[in-house]
Amino acid sequence: MWLYLAALVGLYYLLRWYRERQVVSNLRDKYVFITGCDSGFGNLLARQLDLRGLRVLAACLTEKGAAQLRDQTSDRLETVILDVTKTESISAATQWVKERVGDRGLWALVNNAGVGLPSGPNEWLTKEDFVKVINVNLVGLIEVTLHMLPMVKKARGRVVNMSSSGGRVAVIGGGYCVSKFGVEAFSDSIRRELHYFGVKVSIIEPGNYRTSILGKEGMVSRMRKLWERLPQETRDSYGEDYFRIYTEKLKNMMQLAEPRISEVTNSMEHAIVSRSPRIRYNPGLDAKLLYIPLAKLPTPVTDFILSRCPLIPSTGPMRR
Numbered sequence: 427m428w429l430y431l432a433a434l435v436g437l438y439y440l441l442r443w444y445r446e447r448q449v450v451s452n453l454r455d456k457y458v459f460i461t462g463c464d465s466g467f468g469n470l471l472a473r474q475l476d477l478r479g480l481r482v483l484a485a486c487l488t489e490k491g492a493a494q495l496r497d498q499t500s501d502r503l504e505t506v507i508l509d510v511t512k513t514e515s516i517s518a519a520t521q522w523v524k525e526r527v528g529d530r531g532l533w534a535l536v537n538n539a540g541v542g543l544p545s546g547p548n549e550w551l552t553k554e555d556f557v558k559v560i561n562v563n564l565v566g567l568i569e570v571t572l573h574m575l576p577m578v579k580k581a582r583g584r585v586v587n588m589s590s591s592g593g594r595v596a597v598i599g600g601g602y603c604v605s606k607f608g609v610e611a612f613s614d615s616i617r618r619e620l621h622y623f624g625v626k627v628s629i630i631e632p633g634n635y636r637t638s639i640l641g642k643e644g645m646v647s648r649m650r651k652l653w654e655r656l657p658q659e660t661r662d663s664y665g666e667d668y669f670r671i672y673t674e675k676l677k678n679m680m681q682l683a684e685p686r687i688s689e690v691t692n693s694m695e696h697a698i699v700s701r702s703p704r705i706r707y708n709p710g711l712d713a714k715l716l717y718i719p720l721a722k723l724p725t726p727v728t729d730f731i732l733s734r735c736p737l738i739p740s741t742g743p744m745r746r
Contacts, residue, residue, distance in 0.1 A: 448701040454479040456581075457527045458698060461510060461570060462539030464491030466637035467588065471536065471691040475698070476503045483523055485539070510539050510566030520573040531581030534698045535574045537567040538588045543648070545600035547672065549660065550652045559601030564608040571616070582624035586697045587613045589629045591710070591717035595728065597738050598676075617705065628697035632690045633710025633717060636683035645680055649673045676739040684710055 450456075458475055462468035463484040469491075472484040476499040485508035486492040492505035506522050509515040523532060540563045544555040571585060578585060592598065593606030610629065617627035653661065653669050661669075693707035708714055720728045732738050 442702075445702040446696070446700050446704070449699050450701055453699060455481070455530065456533035456583075457481045457483060457523075457530065458534040458536065459483040459485065459523055459532055459574065460536040460538055461485045461508060462487070463495055463505070464488055466538075467635075467687060467690050467694065468536070468538040469495060470687060471538070471694050472503060473499055474688075474691055474695055476500055478695070478699070480533075480698075481526075483526060485519060487539075508539075510570055511561045513569065516566075516569055516573050519570075523574065523577065527577055527581075529580070531579070531583065532574060532577035533581045533583040534586060535571065535578050535584070536586045536588075536694060536698070537570060538694075539566065540588055542602050543600075544652070545598055545602050546649060546652050547664075548599035550656055551600055556601040556604065560605045560608070563602070563605035564612070567609060568612055571612075575620075578625055579620070579623045583626075584698060584703060585613075585616065585620070585625065585627045586694055587627070587629050588694075589613065589631050591631055591633050591708070591713045593629075593631060594721035595717050595732075597717075597732065626703055627705070628703045629706050630690065630693055630697070631706055631708050631713060631717075632693075633708075633713035634679060634683045635687050635690055635710065636680075636685045637687060645677055646673055649676065672739050679739065684712075 458480050460468050460472050460475075460482065463472045464486045468484070472482050472495060476482050479502075482499070482503040484492070484495055484503060484505045486495065486505055487507070487509060489507060492507065496503065496505055504526065506519050507515070508519045541559055544551055544558065567587060571587075575585075587609055589609045590602070590606040592603040593610045596603040596607070613627055613629045620627060649669070649672075689709040693709045697703040697707065708718060720731060723731075
């Protein structure tokens with residue numbers, strides 16, 4: 427019995443491997459719109475797809491980022507300035523894309539733009555801190571998608587949404603994990619709705635990778651600013667030990683971030699060019715071996731593990 431079961435599992439993965447290796451035809455005629463191309467995943471993906479011959483429409487937040495990307499790529503790649511938190515900017519970018527894709531439609535929309543800050547213990551943050559992150563990572567992603575969907579449907583193409591392992595397990599306070607849980611829900615709902623139109627939706631859930639999403643300011647000084655703006659009563663309730671331990675764990679987590687971000691962009695590229703893209707991609711060993719298992723365990727077990735993990739920003743159970 428076990429032999430038959432092993433054979434069936436092996437056959438399933440062999441078939442999946444074969445199907446996922448099949449690439450869509452006429453890639454050089456297909457347009458891909460990517461948000462957040464100034465740096466990080468979006469920048470590298472734009473360069474990868476340009477080398478592969480696709481027609482890349484890269485949205486950058488700044489003209490400096492756009493100019494640097496154009497200098498590194500072929501004449502096929504075009505750039506546009508986009509602030510995903512502003513409706514007028516999204517509308518202008520949508521019209522710009524329409525003028526380029528015409529009747530062919532948009533083969534792939536890649537919602538990559540994102541921010542991670544402010545982040546920290548929830549009580550240390552304000553409503554504005556949450557809104558700043560959620561507006562980019564979730565509300566902006568939704569609005570860009572709603573604007574671009576008619577063109578994606580016309581091409582029977584793909585939507586690729588950047589989520590995170592933090593969209594499976596909330597390992598840090600602030601708007602980041604909140605927004606990524608929202609990305610998961612939005613992606614699941616539109617995937618089911620757009621199946622009727624032949625549109626595929628993929629979610630990228632990377633582990634801890636080293637990008638500029640956490641900013642350039644020193645992490646310790648950033649946490650110190652959050653701490654010092656708190657009312658004295660709040661600081662007294664946490665104590666300096668909590669601040670020190672939390673900051674040290676966050677620092678360690680950032681230092682151990684994986685620098686090979688091509689693991690993520692390779693997943694994004696596969697979601698765009700494969701005939702059989704996956705629904706979810708989980709680049710990173712920490713995603714596969716830590717975050718996904720934690721998301722599937724009973725909640726009390728997950729809480730217990732996270733409270734004692736030396737690399738997760740939590741001080742563990744209080745001791746009196």
